[in-house]
Amino acid sequence: MHYDFQFAFIFQHLDQLLVGALLTIRLSALSMVCGLAVGIFGAIVSIHGTRPARFAVTSYVELIRSTPFLVQLFIIFFGLPAAGIQVDANIAALVAMTVNLGAYSTEIVRAGMMAIHPSQIEAAHALAMTRGQIIRHVVLTPALEKVYPALASQFTLMMLASSVVSAISAEELTATANLLDAETFRSFEIYLVVMVMYILLALLFRLAFWLIGLVVFKRRRRLGVPRPRRM
Amino acid sequence: MIAEFSFDQFVFLLEAAQWTVLLSLLAFVVGGAAGFLVALMRTSHLQALRTLSAIYIQIVQGTPVLIILFLSFYGLAIYGFKLPPMVAATIAMTIYSSAYLGEIWRGCIEAVPVPQWEASTALAMTRWQQLRYVILPQAVRISLPPTVGFLVQIVKNTSIASIIGLVELTQAGKLVSNATFQPFLVFPIVAAIYFIFCYPLSRFSFALERKYHAHR
Numbered sequence: 329m330h331y332d333f334q335f336a337f338i339f340q341h342l343d344q345l346l347v348g349a350l351l352t353i354r355l356s357a358l359s360m361v362c363g364l365a366v367g368i369f370g371a372i373v374s375i376h377g378t379r380p381a382r383f384a385v386t387s388y389v390e391l392i393r394s395t396p397f398l399v400q401l402f403i404i405f406f407g408l409p410a411a412g413i414q415v416d417a418n419i420a421a422l423v424a425m426t427v428n429l430g431a432y433s434t435e436i437v438r439a440g441m442m443a444i445h446p447s448q449i450e451a452a453h454a455l456a457m458t459r460g461q462i463i464r465h466v467v468l469t470p471a472l473e474k475v476y477p478a479l480a481s482q483f484t485l486m487m488l489a490s491s492v493v494s495a496i497s498a499e500e501l502t503a504t505a506n507l508l509d510a511e512t513f514r515s516f517e518i519y520l521v522v523m524v525m526y527i528l529l530a531l532l533f534r535l536a537f538w539l540i541g542l543v544v545f546k547r548r549r550r551l552g553v554p555r556p557r558r559m
Numbered sequence: 560m561i562a563e564f565s566f567d568q569f570v571f572l573l574e575a576a577q578w579t580v581l582l583s584l585l586a587f588v589v590g591g592a593a594g595f596l597v598a599l600m601r602t603s604h605l606q607a608l609r610t611l612s613a614i615y616i617q618i619v620q621g622t623p624v625l626i627i628l629f630l631s632f633y634g635l636a637i638y639g640f641k642l643p644p645m646v647a648a649t650i651a652m653t654i655y656s657s658a659y660l661g662e663i664w665r666g667c668i669e670a671v672p673v674p675q676w677e678a679s680t681a682l683a684m685t686r687w688q689q690l691r692y693v694i695l696p697q698a699v700r701i702s703l704p705p706t707v708g709f710l711v712q713i714v715k716n717t718s719i720a721s722i723i724g725l726v727e728l729t730q731a732g733k734l735v736s737n738a739t740f741q742p743f744l745v746f747p748i749v750a751a752i753y754f755i756f757c758y759p760l761s762r763f764s765f766a767l768e769r770k771y772h773a774h775r
Contacts, residue, residue, distance in 0.1 A: 331637045394711065394757035395750040396718035398729055403750065406742035491623035495722050502625060515633035519626055527621035 334514060338521050341508055348504030349525055355418070355500060356487040356533070359425035363486070364479070366426065367433020368472075372463065374438050385434065392431030398492050400424050405496045421493035421500070429486050436478050440471030473545045480537035484530055491526070501525060564739045569748070575731030576752055578645070582717045582727060585649045587710060590656030597661025602668045604686070612661065619658030624716050627651045632723045648720035656713055663709060667702035668694060704768035711757045711764070718753070728752060 338345075374385040392400065404427070405420040415423070444467050452466040472479075494503035505522045509515045562568070600612035619627070631654070632647035671694050679689040721730035732749035736742040 390758060390761075391750075391754065394715075394754045394761060396715040396729065396753055398718045398721065399732070399746055399750045399753060402729070402733070402736075402742065403746040406736060407746060410741070410743040488621075488623040491625040492719055492722070494625070502623070505629075509633075516630065516637050519629040519633065523618075523622045523626050523630065526623055526626060527618060530621035 333517060335517050335521070337512060337514065338508075338517060344504055344508065345501065345522070345525065348499065348501040349529065351418070351498075352487065352490055352500040352529065355422055355425060355490055355493070355498070356483070358422055359429050359486060359490075360483045362422075362426040363429025363433050363483075364437075366430030367437045368468065370430060370434030371437035371441055372468075374434065375441055376463070389431045389434050392428055393435070397424070397428050397489050398495060400428055401493060401496060417493075417496045417498040420496060421490070421498040424493070425486060425490060428489075429482070432482050432486075433479065436475050436482060437468075437471060439478075440475035441467050443474060444471055476537075476541055476545060480534070480541070483537070484533045487529060487533055488526065501529075562738045564735065564741050564744055568735045568739065568745075571735060572728065572731050572745075572749065572752065575726055576728045578725065578727040579714065579717050579729075579753075580756070582645070582648055582652060582720060582725075583710070583714045586652035586656045586713050586717070589649070590653040590713075591660055593653060593657035594660030594664060597657055598664035598668060599690075601661060601665040616658045616662050619654060620662070624651065624655050624719050625722060627654055628719060628723060644720065644723045644725035647723060648717070648725050652713065652717065652720070655716065656709070659709060659712070660706070663705050664698070664702055667698040667705070670701050671697045700771060704764050704771065707760055707764035707767060711760045714756050714760070715753065 370385045370389070373381050374389075377385065401421065401424040404424045405415065405417065408415050408420070448466055448470075449462060452462045457466070490500060491502040493500060494506055497503055501522060505518050509518050512518070597612050597615065600608040601616070603609055603612075628648065628651040631650040632642065632644065635642050635647065635650075675693055675697065676689060679693040684693070717727060718729040720727055721733065724730065726734070728749055732745050736745040739745065
């Protein structure tokens with residue numbers, strides 16, 4: 329079977345793909361910021377909240393973590409109009425990504441907060457710090473520093489998972505590729521190029537997280553990151 | 560004509576869920592076998608094998624499952640194989656899970672303390688004997704919680720196969736939702752069915768972790 333691979337035409341449409349990639353970046357970045365905010369809030373509530381509040385957060389986390397992102401997306405995109413709220417595909421995508429990432433972030437940040445040694449908090453009490461100060465300076469900041477790598481990899485996974493929002497025709501990278509595919513019928517070449525673009529995006533995100541880590545967690549540089557042991 | 564959501568539709572969803580289960584099992588078994596090879600390559604003493612498997616993992620982990628799915632669906636079609644969606648989905652899910660399981664299991668093999676390697680070397684075991692009798696039995700024990708945890712990811716990611724038209728649980732939900740115009744009812748039911756599969760698995764993974772790390 330003979331097949332002529334043609335990649336040349338893709339370069340004429342590269343600007344379209346780049347616009348799509350830009351929306352992928354914007355959706356991911358926005359959902360990371362909102363998702364992290366949800367996560368920090370959820371983690372604090374799940375540790376310090378009242379019993380019903382804790383139950384609510386735990387249910388949210390477990391429900392989201394045990395159902396596919398695509399189904400969550402469909403509930404938000406098809407469900408909200410049925411409930412009388414009209415949403416644009418891009419907004420629905422952003423909401424679904426935030427809800428999803430919020431649950432994972434809650435779990436990750438909570439794990440970090442639980443890992444703070446009780447003696448740290450006792451010491452803070454001895455220094456007459458208020459409850460808010462303790463949570464902010466003694467628990468949350470070191471906790472975030474500790475779980476930063478886990479958060480970063482969860483965020484990168486979300487960026488990759490954002491490709492499925494093409495199913496509701498939000499206009500990100502994969503949706504743009506679908507559009508090009510429908511025009512040219514050169515599916516394989518297009519998705520091959522898009523695959524390379526996603527790999528580059530993943531590398532870009534990793535680089536960005538590394539740089540952000542350097543700026544935000546200055547202490548980390550002094551402490552040094554423990555190296556994985558080699559065999 | 561708008562159909563009412565009835566027991567028949569619910570049965571249709573459950574029937575479609577069988578494809579979700581089948582696809583998950585195939586992805587886990589075939590992907591697990593491939594992932595085992597990847598893990599062995601990643602921990603090999605041959606630099607070439609380590610590099611090759613590292614590149615494979617980087618590529619697959621840097622690509623969305625959906626794109627892998629499109630590539631296997633359209634890619635094999637250009638060579639004249641008209642693949643049913645189920646075959647393309649199995650291939651894509653296998654590639655996906657082999658890379659992730661390979662990386663998870665590499666970590667488990669490397670988590671076995673180095674003196675175990677040294678002691679078995681001192682007993683003049685060959686590398687294969689070391690793996691077979693000393694390292695892997697311990698690595699398998701370490702690997703159980705994350706492996707069961709990853710099974711949850713596999714089940715959830717099979718939903719992506721709906722995008723190429725495989726009538727598994729999510730696609731069935733979409734069909735029923737289109738017929739009944741009750742997405743706010745249908746998709747939560749679909750989500751509940753996924754939850755029934757995934758939640759016990761993730762509790763099980765958590766319980767395993769508690770059991771094996773009781774000394775901590």
